[in-house]
Amino acid sequence: MREVELYFGPQHLGMVGNFSITLNVEGDKILKATADPGFLHRGFEKLMEYRTWMQNFPIVCRINVVEPDHMEMVYAMAVEKLAGIEVPERAEWIRSIYLELARVGSHLFGLWAYSNMLGFDTVAQWAMYHRDLILDLFEELTGGRVYHIYIWPGGVRRDFPEGFTDKIVETLHSIGKCVPDYNDIFFNNPLFYERTHGIGKITREEAEKWGGVGQVLRATGKSFDIRKVQPYAAYDKVDFDIPTREEGDAYSRVMVIRDEMIESVHLIFKLIEGLPKGEVYNKVPNPFKWKIGEGESYVRVESSRGELGLYLVSDGGDKPYRAHFRTPSYSHGLTILEKVLEGSNISDVGNIMISMYVVAPEIDR
Amino acid sequence: MKMNKKNLIQQLKLTFADTQLNEHEDDIIKIHAKKEQVKTILRYLKDNMYNHLALISCVDWINKEEFELIYILTSYHDDKKSYKETGDIYLKTKISRDNPEIESVISVFENAEPYEREIYELFGVKFSGHPRLIPLFLERDYEVPPFRKNFDTRKYVKDVFESIPVIPEEEE
Numbered sequence: 001m002r003e004v005e006l007y008f009g010p011q012h013l014g015m016v017g018n019f020s021i022t023l024n025v026e027g028d029k030i031l032k033a034t035a036d037p038g039f040l041h042r043g044f045e046k047l048m049e050y051r052t053w054m055q056n057f058p059i060v061c062r063i064n065v066v067e068p069d070h071m072e073m074v075y076a077m078a079v080e081k082l083a084g085i086e087v088p089e090r091a092e093w094i095r096s097i098y099l100e101l102a103r104v105g106s107h108l109f110g111l112w113a114y115s116n117m118l119g120f121d122t123v124a125q126w127a128m129y130h131r132d133l134i135l136d137l138f139e140e141l142t143g144g145r146v147y148h149i150y151i152w153p154g155g156v157r158r159d160f161p162e163g164f165t166d167k168i169v170e171t172l173h174s175i176g177k178c179v180p181d182y183n184d185i186f187f188n189n190p191l192f193y194e195r196t197h198g199i200g201k202i203t204r205e206e207a208e209k210w211g212g213v214g215q216v217l218r219a220t221g222k223s224f225d226i227r228k229v230q231p232y233a234a235y236d237k238v239d240f241d242i243p244t245r246e247e248g249d250a251y252s253r254v255m256v257i258r259d260e261m262i263e264s265v266h267l268i269f270k271l272i273e274g275l276p277k278g279e280v281y282n283k284v285p286n287p288f289k290w291k292i293g294e295g296e297s298y299v300r301v302e303s304s305r306g307e308l309g310l311y312l313v314s315d316g317g318d319k320p321y322r323a324h325f326r327t328p329s330y331s332h333g334l335t336i337l338e339k340v341l342e343g344s345n346i347s348d349v350g351n352i353m354i355s356m357y358v359v360a361p362e363i364d365r
Numbered sequence: 366m367k368m369n370k371k372n373l374i375q376q377l378k379l380t381f382a383d384t385q386l387n388e389h390e391d392d393i394i395k396i397h398a399k400k401e402q403v404k405t406i407l408r409y410l411k412d413n414m415y416n417h418l419a420l421i422s423c424v425d426w427i428n429k430e431e432f433e434l435i436y437i438l439t440s441y442h443d444d445k446k447s448y449k450e451t452g453d454i455y456l457k458t459k460i461s462r463d464n465p466e467i468e469s470v471i472s473v474f475e476n477a478e479p480y481e482r483e484i485y486e487l488f489g490v491k492f493s494g495h496p497r498l499i500p501l502f503l504e505r506d507y508e509v510p511p512f513r514k515n516f517d518t519r520k521y522v523k524d525v526f527e528s529i530p531v532i533p534e535e536e537e
Binding site for chain 2 (some may be wrong): 300
């Protein structure tokens with residue numbers, strides 16, 4: 001059979017996001033896959049060098065459209081570490097609640113993409129609707145639906161409004177009520193199982209070798225989670241589990257995501273229960289004149305796709321000297337995807353890619 | 366002998382005599398090495414607990430006429446306790462700004478491949494032994510690699526995008 005070069009994306013029905021993979025195929029079988037990013041490269045890391053420390057927040061949160069909140073968090077943490085700023089206790093807890101809400105919202109968005117791609121349109125609509133309910137919460141808290149800029153160096157922008165925690169609980173309960181429906185129609189559906197079982201299989205050794213993090217690694221049985229390993233915010237003050245699976249295929253990655261969502265909801269309830277009283281913000285210097293001493297910091301948080309890091313360098317000025325984001329999709333989309341796609345079918349490309357939850361803007365930055 | 370952080374540092378000091386080792390707070394060890402030694406040290410660290418390469422980054426210190434490459438390593442831990450045992454390692458090396466070149470480390474860490482490609486594209490650092498050192502993100506050609514400090518993004522944008530391109534008239 002003849003070998004053909006096939007451009008899968010960015011304009012392709014099976015592709016979600018601005019990403020492209022060049023496939024060398026023979027019939028339906030993929031011989032070689034080459035990831036081709038760059039359709040969304042905005043040079044944010046360079047632009048950050050032209051803006052003051054506080055001016056960078058609108059840029060930082062736009063690096064990842066799906067989940068801007070962890071981006072804010074990692075940047076705020078890096079600035080705090082460089083400048084030696086303390087965060088009040090209550091702000092730490094609020095940050096955790098906020099980030100867990102973002103995680104649930106982001107996973108629901110991922111569920112939308114995945115179920116939509118597999119043809120489970122009903123589930124896709126549900127997931128989008130439920131994500132919208134969480135966006136409503138964010139809108140009430142911050143004024144923005146997608147980009148919030150809620151976390152700042154020194155704490156959070158404002159305290160929870162009165163009765164807000166009750167609203168969180170109410171919203172999460174209304175989403176939680178639908179979990180059995182999700183299970184019936186999607187997660188426990190034999191069609192879904194057949195479509196994803198054994199697809200895009202990775203062993204633990206391979207995942208570690210290729211720099212896998214997040215659910216790609218957790219689906220192979222390794223419970224590597226920054227919230228446990230290097231606790232930030234209030235994660236070391238509450239007890240929670242890290243769901244893992246052993247199989248390492250697309251099915252187990254999705255099931256890990258489902259279990260993670262449920263665990264996150266329980267975690268939010270625990271955090272709300274223990275939420276201490278007090279200030280939410282330690283004042284920082286005048287942002288127009290704020291200079292941070294020479295130094296470097298690498299901080300990491302657990303975003304909904306895995307280890308998200310930021311390497312931030314200051315030369316003593318009022319702007320960052322260099323910023324470099326370590327995003328989870330980078331290894332997943334550029335290293336692991338290429339290796340896993342070899343030998344699989346064209347119809348599984350989108351399936352494998354979204355099961356690893358590759359988000360293109362995060363790769364390009 | 367069971368490897369822990371303390372005797373790893375000792376071993377490192379013995380094996381690589383002319384590297385500089387600093388321990389910092391927050392469980393961070395900073396190693397300053399010569400560029401020829403980077404690959405050997407990385408392989409040594411990988412064999413001794415530090416099996417997760419989190420990031421390769423590059424900083425352009427234009428006033429000192431050098432690039433600094435940073436390899437951030439840690440280990441795939443399960444919890445806080447095991448993280449305390451190893452912590453993070455920042456392996457740093459300095460290379461000259463004119464004709465910068467360093468050996469690729471893909472044979473040690475496979476996920477280094479896109480990072481090296483990115484640094485090659487944005488800073489112009491060549492990685493010898495890299496199997497496909499081709500552009501990763503960018504479409505246009507630049508005279509100066511765009512993430513270097515002497516590339517003025519604002520001027521470039523003004524020059525390229527703020528004027529209506531003049532189409533030269535065809536000569537009769």
